[in-house]
Amino acid sequence: MDGTARWPATIRLRAWERDHLNLVEGERLLDVGCGLGEAALALAEDLGDTGEVVGVDISAEMLRVARANARAARGSVLFRVGDAGALDEPNDSFDAVRSERTLQWIRDPLSALSEMVRVLRPGGRLSLIDTDWSTFTIDVGNRDLAERVSEAMRTERNRPSNIGSRLHDLVQGAGLTPLSRNAQTHTWTEWNPDETPAPDGCFSMESLADDLVDAGQLAANEQASFVHQIRDAAYRNQFAMSLTMYAVVATA
Ligand SMILES: C[S@@+](CC[C@H](N)C(=O)[O-])C[C@H]1O[C@@H](n2cnc3c(N)ncnc32)[C@H](O)[C@@H]1O
Numbered sequence: 001m002d003g004t005a006r007w008p009a010t011i012r013l014r015a016w017e018r019d020h021l022n023l024v025e026g027e028r029l030l031d032v033g034c035g036l037g038e039a040a041l042a043l044a045e046d047l048g049d050t051g052e053v054v055g056v057d058i059s060a061e062m063l064r065v066a067r068a069n070a071r072a073a074r075g076s077v078l079f080r081v082g083d084a085g086a087l088d089e090p091n092d093s094f095d096a097v098r099s100e101r102t103l104q105w106i107r108d109p110l111s112a113l114s115e116m117v118r119v120l121r122p123g124g125r126l127s128l129i130d131t132d133w134s135t136f137t138i139d140v141g142n143r144d145l146a147e148r149v150s151e152a153m154r155t156e157r158n159r160p161s162n163i164g165s166r167l168h169d170l171v172q173g174a175g176l177t178p179l180s181r182n183a184q185t186h187t188w189t190e191w192n193p194d195e196t197p198a199p200d201g202c203f204s205m206e207s208l209a210d211d212l213v214d215a216g217q218l219a220a221n222e223q224a225s226f227v228h229q230i231r232d233a234a235y236r237n238q239f240a241m242s243l244t245m246y247a248v249v250a251t252a
Helices: 002-006 008-021 038-047 060-072 109-119 143-154 163-173 205-214 220-235
Strands: 028-032 052-057 076-081 094-100 120-139 177-188 240-251
Touching: 002 008, 008 038, 008 094, 008 120, 008 177, 008 240, 028 038, 028 109, 038 052, 038 060, 038 076, 038 094, 052 060, 060 076, 094 109, 109 120, 109 163, 120 143, 120 163, 143 205, 143 220, 163 177, 163 240, 205 220
Parallel strands: 028 052, 028 094, 052 076, 094 120
Antiparallel strands: 120 240, 177 240
């Protein structure tokens, strides 16, 4: 997650989000699936001493780090364990709600979205940022490998992994008015497998191979050679991957 936060594409999306959320002193912001809390804490700067940030995440472990990160924050910051599908917050209680890269992990993203809308006051702003894994490409000089990866990524299995490009339609379907949308692509052009187990902010190539096996694009006995081809290309400096993230800011 720290790696993902360093991607220039993430930095651009978060700066764009900050401009479009237009938070003002004294407002209340909810971050659903806040993870390590750094995006919420950066936005807390705009809420001043009288504002409040609430971060909700299903993982107590994430929140332990988020609380440590919050020590120097101005204003009130609360991180609590909770489920995006059943928020323990009153109706109309936030001026703004954000959720980044979380809906893609939730089996019923529409319930989570309707919870965000429920706790947002009329006229409040909603910001959603998410990945669309069907945009993932890998170029290691092997067209067959690239096509198998694309095919595996196109199909959603057990989770809405391609929700990014649907965000705009989803907020409209939930009765909100989109104010602005954005998309940013992260590209990896180098990776030294001896220095890091995976490209910065990305899953390991072993887990990519597992995904291809699940999707029927790779036989179990081909996994080792698949990973070897990618690592070998990275050593030869013939390695590129890309992934697009989408964002929408809407008003209730
Ligand atoms: C990829 S991380 C993104 C974290 C952070 N928003 C960011 O962009 O850096 C996804 C987060 O969603 C949380 N999460 C997954 N399912 C959730 C649920 N049902 N309710 C709340 N949080 C959830 C995970 O624990 C994790 O912290």
